[in-house]
Amino acid sequence: MQNSYAIGIDVGGTNTDIGLVRDDSKIVSRSSIPTGNYSLLEPYVADIMEQISAMVAQGDPEKGVKSIGLNELTGIGIGAPNGNFYTGCVEWAPNLTIKGLLNFEEEFHKYVSIPVVLSNDANAAAYGEYVYGGAKWMDHFIMITLGTGVGSGIVVDGRLVHGSTGTAGELGHNILIPDGRRCSCGRKGCLEAYTSARGIVQTYTELRKEKGVPAEAAHMAGWIAPAIEDKDITCKMIGDAANAGDPLAVETYRKVGEWLGLACANACTFSAPQAIFLMGGPTKVGDPLLIPLKESFEANLLNIYKGKCEIRMSQLAANEVAILGAAALIRLKTTK
Numbered sequence: 175m176q177n178s179y180a181i182g183i184d185v186g187g188t189n190t191d192i193g194l195v196r197d198d199s200k201i202v203s204r205s206s207i208p209t210g211n212y213s214l215l216e217p218y219v220a221d222i223m224e225q226i227s228a229m230v231a232q233g234d235p236e237k238g239v240k241s242i243g244l245n246e247l248t249g250i251g252i253g254a255p256n257g258n259f260y261t262g263c264v265e266w267a268p269n270l271t272i273k274g275l276l277n278f279e280e281e282f283h284k285y286v287s288i289p290v291v292l293s294n295d296a297n298a299a300a301y302g303e304y305v306y307g308g309a310k311w312m313d314h315f316i317m318i319t320l321g322t323g324v325g326s327g328i329v330v331d332g333r334l335v336h337g338s339t340g341t342a343g344e345l346g347h348n349i350l351i352p353d354g355r356r357c358s359c360g361r362k363g364c365l366e367a368y369t370s371a372r373g374i375v376q377t378y379t380e381l382r383k384e385k386g387v388p389a390e391a392a393h394m395a396g397w398i399a400p401a402i403e404d405k406d407i408t409c410k411m412i413g414d415a416a417n418a419g420d421p422l423a424v425e426t427y428r429k430v431g432e433w434l435g436l437a438c439a440n441a442c443t444f445s446a447p448q449a450i451f452l453m454g455g456p457t458k459v460g461d462p463l464l465i466p467l468k469e470s471f472e473a474n475l476l477n478i479y480k481g482k483c484e485i486r487m488s489q490l491a492a493n494e495v496a497i498l499g500a501a502a503l504i505r506l507k508t509t510k
């Protein structure tokens with residue numbers, strides 16, 4: 175049987191990654207343009223289309239496909255901040271230099287007549303896991319992405335949940351601690367304020383202020399030395415330090431695990447998932463996060479869900495998930 179091909183586009187604040195994706199989840203070719211160089215949608219999409227045209231013209235040498243017609247593609251899938259599946263628009267994304275209500279679907283349809291599907295990046299990651307990754311055999315799961323923010327995509331009964339507004343699945347903005355830390359959304363105490371990369375750094379620096387850095391940290395390999403200023407501390411440094419046994423870093427991740435485990439247990443009550451997948455930079459720390467997270471999850475889980483939902487890591491490669499997820503979104507308009 176002949177393979178089919180789709181385009182996956184990940185719109186990031188800094189770069190836009192574009193990939194030609196074969197239906198067996200192989201990214202045949204990929205390229206990138208700097209999102210920050212654009213202030214208008216038209217030239218931005220024109221330049222993306224130029225990249226796509228070059229990719230399809232090269233075909234898929236591995237499969238002996240010399241070239242692929244633009245309208246032979248199964249579609250163009252786009253994962254973008256504030257991307258709305260219903261309207262095909264990106265709606266006032268704060269971290270994009272192209273401002274306003276941006277009708278991506280309409281703009282791409284000036285060039286192609288194939289389906290153009292848009293959703294936010296966390297929904298794309300969830301659907302990528304469903305079509306290409308570890309959730310292939312599941313009809314009920316949640317994907318939580320930890321990074322600069324905390325995003326989530328929810329699949330229930332085999333369908334990605336969009337809700338009445340097209341923006342369902344914002345577990346990162348569930349309020350975890352009333353009147354807690356200020357969140358990027360302007361409210362207080364959201365999960366994101368505690369378990370995003372920024373939240374993790376804040377927890378570490380608060381602990382450091384409260385408890386002081388242990389004296390031996392200055393000469394222990396991998397620990398965060400007292401000489402390093404708060405402003406220079408990154409989430410990755412805390413993760414590495416936690417794995418090296420730095421007690422402040424270990425305690426930071428224990429707290430993050432407890433918060434996230436509680437949030438996962440709460441999430442089970444509304445969609446009874448078979449699994450909750452995690453992905454993103456802060457999850458790479460491994461056991462210092464996962465052990466307290468699983469303990470907190472089990473301890474807080476309602477009885478009827480016990481033993482029915484697993485916490486798992488995304489099965490997709492970190493540098494591929496955004497493109498694969500975006501390409502997977504096309505199935506939302508071409509199947510069911």
Ligand SMILES: [Zn+2]
Pocket residue numbers: 346347357358359360361364366
């Ligand atoms: Zn929030």
